[in-house]
Amino acid sequence: MSQKPYQITALPGDYIGPEIMAAGLRVLRAVTADQNFDYTVTEYPFGGAGIDAAGDPLPKETLAAAKASDAVLLAAIGGPKWDGAARTPETGLLEIRKALNLFANIRPTAISPVMQRYSPIKNEDPVDFVIVRELTSGIYFGTPRERTADYALDTMRYTASEIERVARVAFEMANRRHQHVTLVDKANVLATSKFWREVVGRVATQYPAVTLDYSYVDAAAMKIIANPAQFDVILTENLFGDILSDEAAQITGSLGTIPSMSSGANGPALYEPIHGSAPDIAGQGIANPFSMIKSVAMMLTNSFDRRDLAATINAAVDQSIATHIVTPDLGGSATTEEVTNAVIQSIQESR
Ligand code: ATP
Numbered sequence: 001m002s003q004k005p006y007q008i009t010a011l012p013g014d015y016i017g018p019e020i021m022a023a024g025l026r027v028l029r030a031v032t033a034d035q036n037f038d039y040t041v042t043e044y045p046f047g048g049a050g051i052d053a054a055g056d057p058l059p060k061e062t063l064a065a066a067k068a069s070d071a072v073l074l075a076a077i078g079g080p081k082w083d084g085a086a087r088t089p090e091t092g093l094l095e096i097r098k099a100l101n102l103f104a105n106i107r108p109t110a111i112s113p114v115m116q117r118y119s120p121i122k123n124e125d126p127v128d129f130v131i132v133r134e135l136t137s138g139i140y141f142g143t144p145r146e147r148t149a150d151y152a153l154d155t156m157r158y159t160a161s162e163i164e165r166v167a168r169v170a171f172e173m174a175n176r177r178h179q180h181v182t183l184v185d186k187a188n189v190l191a192t193s194k195f196w197r198e199v200v201g202r203v204a205t206q207y208p209a210v211t212l213d214y215s216y217v218d219a220a221a222m223k224i225i226a227n228p229a230q231f232d233v234i235l236t237e238n239l240f241g242d243i244l245s246d247e248a249a250q251i252t253g254s255l256g257t258i259p260s261m262s263s264g265a266n267g268p269a270l271y272e273p274i275h276g277s278a279p280d281i282a283g284q285g286i287a288n289p290f291s292m293i294k295s296v297a298m299m300l301t302n303s304f305d306r307r308d309l310a311a312t313i314n315a316a317v318d319q320s321i322a323t324h325i326v327t328p329d330l331g332g333s334a335t336t337e338e339v340t341n342a343v344i345q346s347i348q349e350s351r
């Protein structure tokens, strides 16, 4: 019985992007060896590298490959080299999200026991939640948008179907986790928020095992600091999600360890670290590869249903942190390569 190999498109991008992508792909190779997981990875230029290679942050071949693949792995793009470019590396990111219809952005926030020492928060209960953020609508895209000398106007607009599809992502996620969704909004003020409550309430009836509660965004911002253990899945619209997910990243105390996923209804999902291309440390071999390695684990779980392989990776990362084989951003003195070697060795020893 032979299945067609999975196709993975890798977009290393810029500055530390290629350094951490190399680490992530080495770990993917190690964890899948003899595990009945057949795949090919092809790398394509994207972001600044796309501009350099093809004059376009999202070259046609890159987009075609991404569309035809089962999952897309992205490292990081952008940086000072392309500051004056007509189309910046970041426009490539907006375009690929749109082309792949990636309407749900998912960011885990977990403080595992070995990560506790990096967290500014003294939590007694384990912190482990995900934010599901609507990514392709809301005030970032609503029209009209105007600016005159005397006033400016942005429009927050949502349709029922835009809310329904991202709500379903959140409830499916809750079903696989701790059966709890918190809808974060500003329903005491905003019409769009009142509408979200109505539509999400309807979706909730299809998930009787999942508890749905609500939090105003200002209160949620406090709870993420004061009592983050109460959350399982936070569902929210685009602007609130942008702000809360950066806040949530801070309570883990480590930008360099957090992966993310953006997904649509059909077609490949895209996995990437939450941090940028870190031009300040590029080329030194000291970038923290955990965010990329964990993005690989997230891909194995969500695109390929290989929770077992993801668990092996995450345990190996925890092991590396526990034995303090970590890069300088986590207070260690190991290089990207040494950290990656340690992770791979612990994967091999676990077998
Ligand atoms: P972007 O706008 O692309 O998100 P940014 O301005 O938020 O970029 P990052 O590139 O995320 O900035 O970097 C912020 C800081 O965190 C920098 O000092 C960078 O060196 C550090 N940093 C980010 N990622 C890593 C990593 N993987 N390993 C070590 N340090 C990192």
Ligand code: MG
Binding pocket: 275, 276
């Ligand atoms: Mg940033």
